[in-house]
Amino acid sequence: MRFIPRVSSALKAVEIRQAPAPLIIGERLNTQGSRKAKRLVLGDDLDGLVDLARIQAEDGAHCIDVCIATTERADEGEFMLKLVKKISLVVDAPLVIDSTDPDVIEAAVRQIPGRPLINSINLEGDGSRFRRLAPLMARYGLPAIALCIGPDGMAKTPQQKLDTARLLLKTGEKYGLEPGQFVFDVLTFTLATGEPEFLDAGKNTLEGIRLVREHLPDSFTVLGLSNISFGLTPYARKILNSAFLYHAVRAGLDCAIVNAREIVPYGEIDKRERDLVESLIFNTHPDALSDVITHFEKAGQQAAPARKAKMDPSWDAGRRSNFRIINRLKDGIEDDVVSAIAEKIPGQDTTERDGRLAIDRPKDVTHGAAIQTLNQDLLPAMKEVGDRFGAGELILPFVLKSAECMKAAVAELEKYLLRKEGSSKGRLVLGTVYGDVHDIGKNLVKTIFENNGYTVYDLGKQVPLQRFLEEVDRVSPDAIGLSALLVSTSKQMNLFVSHARKSGMALPVLCGGAAINSGFINRIAKEGGVYPGGVFYCNTMFDGLKTMDALVSGQRQQLLDKWRGDLERWQEGPAATPPAQPLPRSSVAPVRPPVPPVTAEPIRLSGDEINMDEVWPLLDKRALFKMSWGLRGKAGAESQEDHEGILEELKGRITRENLFEPQIVYGYFGCHAQDQRLTVDYSGGQSHI
Structure with a gap:
């Protein structure tokens, strides 16, 4: 049975090979690389860790790497189970289970409602880690990040990386593993040491990605991106990582373990700095490292904001609106849109209303100018963003930020459009x-x-x-x-x-x-x-x-x-979608199913049939207080007790006055595979999914 290359959470399935690449694996929920994550783990702050996962998903991460191992705690397995269960309930991004302990990985896999990615397997030493995890991959149909580490150690040259990947595949065949279950990390090493052994580390990694993609096309590639820049200053790391990601994707990289907030779009990197880091990546001359160190030490920590693209004060408002969308500058875009509309109406000025610019004219006057602003200024900006996304110069999180700017601009523009009623x-x-x-x-x-x-x-x-x-x-x-x-x-x-x-x-x-x-x-x-x-x-x-x-x-x-x-x-071209493969079947031993009271019919409960005392413990108080009631920051923490009291009063009132009428609908339905689809039997016939 052919492995289907995707991972999933309880709510969403994600293809490993994204188009455009890469699949982004958020790296911030990892105690080995994030001080914040480690502090939250040591503080037993599960809610804080869930927020860290949620923020990464909102920033565009397709999957979330979860590593909570620390030397200060001896309960990694127990804590991992609590955390992945809580994340799975509120974050729809699939998880990447990251641990050196195979028992922790297996326990987490059994807990998660979906198909996670394992991080990681290798053939180091006697290959015991591979022997422990390969049966787990086979039993649950899981993909895994496979480090190109063989019995002789880490692969450094491009050919060694390919040879080790092939050895991992061949070893996996003994367990019934398929090529699509391997996401190869061809490894990269920091360019900051200056050691002769690693001067070509950047070139070797890029060539290793290309070789694996060419010779093992059914498998995938991944990089822990930040390894390439370890030891440099924070700003230098951001520029080097961003440029390296661009070249890695061009070489065929499928996935990147990265913090999307720390990546700069390739086209927005200062040309001088881009040339410096690319000289280091491709080892074009002996002074490449010293040039990078010297430049970024002089640039200092404040270099990044100074090098962001800036608007020219002489630009008209339409051009400013266009620029803001392309460069993800949301603050002020509403005023620029209003000014752009006014500029297209002869003799029209703007006025200030509630701290914002506005045009005090009827919509039959402003409609044409608003349409011009949309067509000439806003839509071309989103087209450019889309073109750069397709060319690989932007990764998905940047597109989403531009989209938020566009959404704000259109919301303001709509106030000046004429709509005919009836x-x-x-x-x-x-x-x-x-x-x-x-x-x-x-x-x-x-x-x-x-x-x-x-x-x-x-x-x-x-x-x-x-x-x-x-x-x-x-x-x-x-x-x-x-x-x-x-x-x-x-x-x-x-x-x-x-x-x-x-x-x-x-x-x-x-x-x-x-x-x-x-x-x-x-x-x-x-x-x-x-x-x-x-x-x-x-x-x-x-x-x-x-x-x-x-x-x-x-x-x-x-x-x-x-x-x-x-x-x-029309004739189907050579890039036709391959025929659907049979769905994989689980090799887990069957269990005795529960005996349902009714089948193929929904069961409904309401009113007195539901005990509210059983409902209240299921309430996510953190989500209620923070998301709905606005309880945030230091002030929120200080008033936590007050809000708990308010909630208790409301619960009593709800029960006494019957303010809520909870309802539940559930049922037991026969399900089976039919023609590559899930068929659900119900009283009125069948439904195909």
Whole structure:
């Protein structure tokens, strides 16, 4: 059975090979490299560690490395179990279990609801660590970071790295392991020592990545990025790490263990500093290290802010808005957007209202200028961000920060757009597909469509298939719009079209997002019989608007005829998606299932059937106090006791006055595999997932 190369949490599955690369593994929850993590572990602060995991996920990390080993504690296993359970309940990023103790790893794997990544295995010494962990990988179908360390020690030259990777694969075959379960760390060594043995360490690592990717294409590569710069000043490390990551991804790197906040986009690195660190990486001359040390010692710790791109005071507001989005400068973007609109209206000035700039004119005056600002200043900025993302100059966290700037800009701009009430050219159901949290593109589509006379039913992000279908039934739209940023989530589009085809639907489907292309859309439109309603690839939001205009006008049939003709002439290219492989089956010994009181029917409880005394212990008080009540910082800590008292009063009042009516719905349903899908039996028939 072929291993499917992905990891998962209880809530989300993530492909190991991202497009664009790399998969980012957050490194901050690691006591071996983070003082904060170690302090939290020694202080038994589970909530603080969970926050550390959550922050990394919010910053764009696909997975979270968890290492809590310290010499000061002897209860690593027990503490690890508590921590991964708590993280799994509130953070949707898959975990990377990092420990030198195989027993700790196995206990954590059994605790986690999903498929984590193991960090790490190797063949050092007698290979005992590999022998302990390989059966675990086979039993639970887990991937692992495999360090290129063999019986003779760490691989240093590119050929040694490839040879050790091959040896790891060959050894894994004895346990039934597949190439996709190996994520090879080809190792890198610090360039800060100046020792002759490591002068070519940077070049050797990059070439090692290239060789492994070329000769072992079904496996993956990973780097603990910060090792390359160990021993240099913090700012020098940031620049060196950022440049090295760029070159590693170009060499074929799949995953990076890194703190995304400490990476600078390659295109934004000062050219002088980029040349210095690249001379060190590629060992172009004998003084490369001394030049780096001298420059960054003179630059000091405040160099980074001084070298950030700056706006020219002479720029007009439109250019400033554009610059802010590209460079992720959110503060002040609302005022620049308002000023940009005013500049496009002859003789128009701005006024100050509640500390913000505003234009005191009716929307029929400001509408055209606002549209110009959107088309000429804001949208080109996001296009540039997308182009740089595709070229590998930006990693995903930077794209998300630019998207936040764009979201703030559009929210301000919408105040000056004219909307006609009571009339609509047509109806569009719109959403970002399930598993995808990126909604900036979808929000722009909504803005463009609404301001061209359409009614948009925005379902938000991470929208499940069933939610789309319910909204389609409710509003009977003229089309449905599906958005996805990632390769892994774009597969949800295929699921929707497949379901629509089998259900006899003929609703036009508009698909857009960075991860898709016309070939992908043609494939899902044609696979299993041409979808009658049309599946349209919308490269930009304006392509989507043009398609929608044709669908609701007299050109609909003409558009569909042309689309079908183009689809019939389209031929699958050489990069076709390989056929689906059989799903792996667990080798865990079967257990006796519980005997359900009722099957294939939902069981509902409400009111007096639910004991509130059993509900209250499940309340996450930290989330309530911090997220909902705003209890933060020193003041929050000092008033913790007061808030506990308020909560107790509320609980008593809720019980006495029946303010809450809790409800529970659960059930027992038969599930089995059928044609590469999960089939769920229920009273009305079957549902396929």
